[in-house]
Amino acid sequence: MSKSSVHTNLKQVAKLKRVALIGNPNVGKTTVFNVLTGMRQKVGNYPGVTVEKKTGRMDGEVPIEIIDLPGSYSLSPKSLDERIAYDVLSGHLANEPRPDLVVCIVDASNLERNLYLVTQVLDLGLPVIVALNMMDAAEAAGLVIDLKLLSEKLGVPVLPMSASKNEGIGKLKYQIRRTDLTVAPERSWTLMPAVEVEIPALIQILAEEAPKVPERQRFIEVLQCLTSDTMLDYWNKWAPNFQKEVQQARLRLLSNKVPYQQAEVIGRYGWLSPLVAQVVTRKKNVGDASVSDKIDAVLTHRVFGPLFFGLILLLIFQAVFSWATPLMDLIESSVIGLGAIIRASFPAGMATDLLVDGVVSGVGNVVVFLPQILLLFFFLGLMEDTGYMARSAFIMDRLMSRVGLGGGSVVPLLSSFACAIPGIMAARTLANPKDRLITIMVAPLMSCSARLPVYTLFIAAFLPTGKVLGLITFQGLAMFSMYLLGTVMAFVASMVLKRIVFKGESSFFAMELPPYRMPRFKQIFWRMIDRSKAFVIRAGKIIFGMSIILWGLARFPVTEPSAEIALLRSSADTVFEQRVDSLASIGVPYAEASEQIGAEMASRYRRVDAAEAGFQIEHSFIGKIGHTLEPVMRPLGFDWKISAGIVSAFAAREVIISALATIYSVGDVGEDSPLLREKLKADTYPNGDPVYTPLVAVSLLVFFVLALQCMSTLAIAKRETNSWKWPAVMWLYMTGLAYLFSLIIYQGGMALGWG
Amino acid sequence: MSPIHVPQPLTSFSTGVLVQLAFFALGDPEAQRLRELGVIEGNQIHILKNGDSFVCCVESSRIALRREVAMNVFGTPVVL
Numbered sequence: 015m016s017k018s019s020v021h022t023n024l025k026q027v028a029k030l031k032r033v034a035l036i037g038n039p040n041v042g043k044t045t046v047f048n049v050l051t052g053m054r055q056k057v058g059n060y061p062g063v064t065v066e067k068k069t070g071r072m073d074g075e076v077p078i079e080i081i082d083l084p085g086s087y088s089l090s091p092k093s094l095d096e097r098i099a100y101d102v103l104s105g106h107l108a109n110e111p112r113p114d115l116v117v118c119i120v121d122a123s124n125l126e127r128n129l130y131l132v133t134q135v136l137d138l139g140l141p142v143i144v145a146l147n148m149m150d151a152a153e154a155a156g157l158v159i160d161l162k163l164l165s166e167k168l169g170v171p172v173l174p175m176s177a178s179k180n181e182g183i184g185k186l187k188y189q190i191r192r193t194d195l196t197v198a199p200e201r202s203w204t205l206m207p208a209v210e211v212e213i214p215a216l217i218q219i220l221a222e223e224a225p226k227v228p229e230r231q232r233f234i235e236v237l238q239c240l241t242s243d244t245m246l247d248y249w250n251k252w253a254p255n256f257q258k259e260v261q262q263a264r265l266r267l268l269s270n271k272v273p274y275q276q277a278e279v280i281g282r283y284g285w286l287s288p289l290v291a292q293v294v295t296r297k298k299n300v301g302d303a304s305v306s307d308k309i310d311a312v313l314t315h316r317v318f319g320p321l322f323f324g325l326i327l328l329l330i331f332q333a334v335f336s337w338a339t340p341l342m343d344l345i346e347s348s349v350i351g352l353g354a355i356i357r358a359s360f361p362a363g364m365a366t367d368l369l370v371d372g373v374v375s376g377v378g379n380v381v382v383f384l385p386q387i388l389l390l391f392f393f394l395g396l397m398e399d400t401g402y403m404a405r406s407a408f409i410m411d412r413l414m415s416r417v418g419l420g421g422g423s424v425v426p427l428l429s430s431f432a433c434a435i436p437g438i439m440a441a442r443t444l445a446n447p448k449d450r451l452i453t454i455m456v457a458p459l460m461s462c463s464a465r466l467p468v469y470t471l472f473i474a475a476f477l478p479t480g481k482v483l484g485l486i487t488f489q490g491l492a493m494f495s496m497y498l499l500g501t502v503m504a505f506v507a508s509m510v511l512k513r514i515v516f517k518g519e520s521s522f523f524a525m526e527l528p529p530y531r532m533p534r535f536k537q538i539f540w541r542m543i544d545r546s547k548a549f550v551i552r553a554g555k556i557i558f559g560m561s562i563i564l565w566g567l568a569r570f571p572v573t574e575p576s577a578e579i580a581l582l583r584s585s586a587d588t589v590f591e592q593r594v595d596s597l598a599s600i601g602v603p604y605a606e607a608s609e610q611i612g613a614e615m616a617s618r619y620r621r622v623d624a625a626e627a628g629f630q631i632e633h634s635f636i637g638k639i640g641h642t643l644e645p646v647m648r649p650l651g652f653d654w655k656i657s658a659g660i661v662s663a664f665a666a667r668e669v670i671i672s673a674l675a676t677i678y679s680v681g682d683v684g685e686d687s688p689l690l691r692e693k694l695k696a697d698t699y700p701n702g703d704p705v706y707t708p709l710v711a712v713s714l715l716v717f718f719v720l721a722l723q724c725m726s727t728l729a730i731a732k733r734e735t736n737s738w739k740w741p742a743v744m745w746l747y748m749t750g751l752a753y754l755f756s757l758i759i760y761q762g763g764m765a766l767g768w769g
Numbered sequence: 770m771s772p773i774h775v776p777q778p779l780t781s782f783s784t785g786v787l788v789q790l791a792f793f794a795l796g797d798p799e800a801q802r803l804r805e806l807g808v809i810e811g812n813q814i815h816i817l818k819n820g821d822s823f824v825c826c827v828e829s830s831r832i833a834l835r836r837e838v839a840m841n842v843f844g845t846p847v848v849l
Binding site for chain 1: 795797798799800801802803804805806807808809811812817818820821822824827828829830831832833834835836837838
């Protein structure tokens with residue numbers, strides 16, 4: 015690097031020094047980040063511990079920003095996490111310059127592998143500090159590391175640390191505050207000669223075409239492009255000639271049978287291995303069984319392992335579905351109460367209706383899921399933090415590989431039982447892009463918590479009570495079947511995707527099992543809060559907005575009641591007047607009389623109100639949509655009201671409850687409301703046949719298991735796959751499946767005479 | 770036992786054996802991933818678990834491999 019660029023670096027330091035933390039997964043990076051910033055992480059995200067970039071401030075005279083990068087084994091981007099790490103360090107992100115300093119957190123007990131990433135960071139030409147964390151573990155393992163020699167060889171400061179014991183943090187802080195740190199020395203390792211000769215020319219072209227790339231960073235950019243297509247694509251816009259030259263260089267290397275893909279690994283390790291051998295002295299055999307190994311002997315045992323995992327899952331589901339209930343009931347009743355208070359204290363009219371039916375119930379629809387989601391995130395956090403998550407992937411790998419997925423897909427799919435959105439985001443940690451895509455595509459088939467209210471309503475209303483073998487209720491069994499159907503279909507779908515769409519992919523699973531440790535509840539708690547906040551905001555916006563739109567669709571166009579209904583009201587009014595008059599004639603004061611009669615006739619007036627509201631709905635936009643769709647939905651056993659409900663539920667599943675409630679004009683409804691349940695049961699077609707039979711209910715339930723009725727899922731899938739193609743495929747195949755299955759069930763059931 | 774060993778798949782060694790890794794019969798991206806995890810040609814690893822699933826010990830870390838992957842990693846036993 016030239017003198018002048020060192021100067022500009024120093025100038026930035028004086029402004030706001032930005033320091034990036036990078037390291038392998040499970041090296042205690044998050045602990046170091048917490049200790050340095052002294053605050054909780056701002057952008058906690060879905061599983062993977064540190065998927066998104068997190069920042070914090072380090073106290074001191076000069077403010078210093080600390081950026082926590084996702085844990086990565088290398089900078090050659092394979093998973094999205096590693097891509098993010100490289101983009102931040104190389105300044106590829108828009109509006110974000112390169113950091114001023116990189117702190118590499120290294121596991122001292124596993125130096126060789128950890129230093130691989132360090133050599134990549136050194137090649138970026140930034141100032142670098144190496145923090146040798148877990149020195150205590152290294153000492154316990156009988157390793158002696160010559161720190162001075164290591165620092166000399168790497169050409170950067172090397173600091174010993176044990177972050178969990180708060181040892182060495184002061185020195186790290188001091189080094190981070192230093193303003194006289196120079197950039198890391200140029201690489202002292204070489205690529206295989208056949209590849210090395212290609213480098214200078216490519217660096218030259220890159221320098222000409224993209225002069226903004228710092229001089230010392232050019233080598234690693236060239237190397238990345240040579241081995242990775244995603245890195246090469248980045249230059250589409252910025253340096254098309256460079257891109258072409260790299261492709262030609264690849265062809266030249268290929269035709270000469272040069273294994274250029276492996277050149278980087280061979281070159282770096284060729285330099286590192288002897289270096290580590292020189293620096294590290296071993297006192298003890300490292301193969302001795304640790305405490306973690308002893309725990310693993312049980313928890314990953316071929317029989318006890320899956321058994322224990324099953325037990326854990328059972329516990330989590332039990333917690334999510336039953337412990338959350340009291341809180342959910344509380345939220346529901348407070349939402350209803352709030353609505354009533356608003357109705358009582360504001361004048362009746364359009365604005366109050368919008369406030370109560372649109373806004374309050376809309377927000378309530380979101381908040382009611384929060385207890386379940388908080389609990390799920392708590393348990394996932396617990397699994398992550400103790401190190402059990404990696405074991406669960408490992409245990410499940412064998413089973414998952416049979417259906418075309420890997421063990422890594424277990425956690426994203428499990429998270430999808432709460433909500434497909436965190437599930438899809440958790441798929442980011444999968445290194446194989448095909449596995450990741452398949453996981454994203456099938457995750458929405460896992461029954462999420464938004465389907466739960468729909469299951470509850472229809473199962474409670476239309477399936478018989480009673481017990482199987484005197485133990486399990488029919489209704490409980492039905493609920494379980496819904497979850498089972500979703501899960502089985504997810505497996506079938508991934509098998510089909512693997513066979514047809516991504517055929518010929520080799521199966522691969524290699525994963526580090528981090529040592530077990532005691533959970534850090536404070537950290538788990540805050541991560542749970544952060545993740546739930548993200549869910550509420552994302553999902554809330556959509557459900558809130560939809561509730562208002564739905565309200566509008568049901569309320570407009572305003573229709574005059576039919577003559578029949580008008581007659582109902584006028585006859586009620588006549589009776590009312592007559593009775594009040596007769597009371598008045600025997601000397602009861604008029605106000606008192608009308609109050610008494612009003613109370614006596616309340617239920618009659620409620621019927622009139624409901625009839626008017628029902629008529630209004632039928633002629634509203636949503637009624638029209640339902641009627642238009644009825645011919646298509648009829649073969650599944652759905653009338654116009656259910657069709658209208660399904661249409662509204664395409665925004666978010668649970669909306670069907672409020673939609674049916676609006677259609678049946680029952681105020682203040684939750685899925686357990688006996689009122690709505692009774693109304694549904696009582697509803698008939700003009701010829702007197704009931705609209706809802708158990709068969710219709712089953713058909714509707716299956717439709718809800720399989721159909722993709724969630725705008726948020728589509729939006730997140732678009733963001734994660736970076737195109738509308740996959741969300742479109744997802745929507746089509748899931749909705750197609752739903753239609754097909756409901757059709758088979760209803761028509762089959764009718765043919766068998768179960769209708 | 771003959772002094773010169775022909776490399777064998779990792780799944781052929783029993784638990785507790787120290788193995789010197791020789792070569793990988795895997796695709797480039799897969800082999801690369803293993804190297805990044807510290808499973809590198811020339812390195813020595815301990816076999817911790819070899820059965821339905823496979824776990825080995827590299828330095829102080831534990832690496833789990835799918836059996837099909839371990840079958841394609843070759844090495845020779847190290848006699849201490």
